[in-house]
Amino acid sequence: MSQMTRSSNPAGAATRRPRTPETLQPKRPGGRELLRALPWIAPALVLIFGVVFFPAGVMFFNSTRDIGLSGLDKGSVGFDNYREVFAFPAFWPILGRTVIWVVSVVTITVVLSLGLAQILNKAFPGRQIVRLAVIIPWAASVVMTTMVFYYGLEPYFGIINKFLVDVGLVDTPEGFGWTRNPGTAFAWSIVIAIFVSLPFTTYTLLAGLQSVPGDALEAAKMDGAGPIRTYWSIVFPQLRGALSVAVLINIINVFNSLPILKVMTGSIPGYDADTIMTMIFKYIELQKKVDVASALSVIAFLIVIVIVAAYVKIVKPMKEV
Numbered sequence: 001m002s003q004m005t006r007s008s009n010p011a012g013a014a015t016r017r018p019r020t021p022e023t024l025q026p027k028r029p030g031g032r033e034l035l036r037a038l039p040w041i042a043p044a045l046v047l048i049f050g051v052v053f054f055p056a057g058v059m060f061f062n063s064t065r066d067i068g069l070s071g072l073d074k075g076s077v078g079f080d081n082y083r084e085v086f087a088f089p090a091f092w093p094i095l096g097r098t099v100i101w102v103v104s105v106v107t108i109t110v111v112l113s114l115g116l117a118q119i120l121n122k123a124f125p126g127r128q129i130v131r132l133a134v135i136i137p138w139a140a141s142v143v144m145t146t147m148v149f150y151y152g153l154e155p156y157f158g159i160i161n162k163f164l165v166d167v168g169l170v171d172t173p174e175g176f177g178w179t180r181n182p183g184t185a186f187a188w189s190i191v192i193a194i195f196v197s198l199p200f201t202t203y204t205l206l207a208g209l210q211s212v213p214g215d216a217l218e219a220a221k222m223d224g225a226g227p228i229r230t231y232w233s234i235v236f237p238q239l240r241g242a243l244s245v246a247v248l249i250n251i252i253n254v255f256n257s258l259p260i261l262k263v264m265t266g267s268i269p270g271y272d273a274d275t276i277m278t279m280i281f282k283y284i285e286l287q288k289k290v291d292v293a294s295a296l297s298v299i300a301f302l303i304v305i306v307i308v309a310a311y312v313k314i315v316k317p318m319k320e321v
Helices: 031-063 080-087 091-120 127-139 142-152 159-166 182-210 214-222 227-238 240-255 259-265 276-285 290-315
Strands: 065-067 073-076
Touching: 031 065, 031 290, 065 290, 080 091, 080 290, 091 127, 091 182, 091 240, 091 276, 127 182, 142 159, 142 182, 142 259, 182 240, 182 259, 214 227, 227 240, 240 290, 259 276, 276 290
Parallel strands: none
Antiparallel strands: 065 073
């Protein structure tokens, strides 16, 4: 009897710790684990170094030098090239225009892609043909697509301009030069950027839509939830991962975009239609200042890094729903 009443945890026995979420989390890899994984990740590290860090280092080095028209390095100038960039009167308007360029293109692209992906996710006759047609702007050359718009907007023989005249939006074909005015050329550049960004964003969101559990949709329907309530309560949260990644990639691509603006606004004098990317090439081509262009490139690189770091920290695109 005394044995039965004896405590199940005698003195001196170790007390088992409760299994809390903290104890269930995997331990961070130590030095030995990293050394074991090094042969597998070494090719990726070499590629990252060669494609990202080495060019960035060379770019920063050039930004602190005095490089002549012939490419001759005349020595270090410290941060004088950066001072020249910030002292340039058009820099801050160009920076603001870059923000407008990125925010407007990414926002409108995502909104349109959400609706387009929802349509392509439905079953209707000819859906495969429509899906194929959506991907064409993505498969085509960006320069070629921009040139089609550019010549279509020509005042005298452009088919897009003629259509705008026929529907009454423009009085005469020669009365308005879409590609000769900085404001309208920049606005049309935004339209083209949205057009070429739609396929990737739409297909990314379409993949997210196809991963939404059908059981959850059926349960919502049985509970009496309408289409709008079902979309915002069930479908949209499931798109968090795909949407976050699509927005992040679009921000990087649009910020670094050059061909569209180069074709649409490259022949316009002045700086009223420039972004940071086009200004970098104007420093190289027109002013022949490779060192100052390198300084502006470093500034652009740092801006992208800060935006991406803040976005990943706040949004956490890889976090599960």
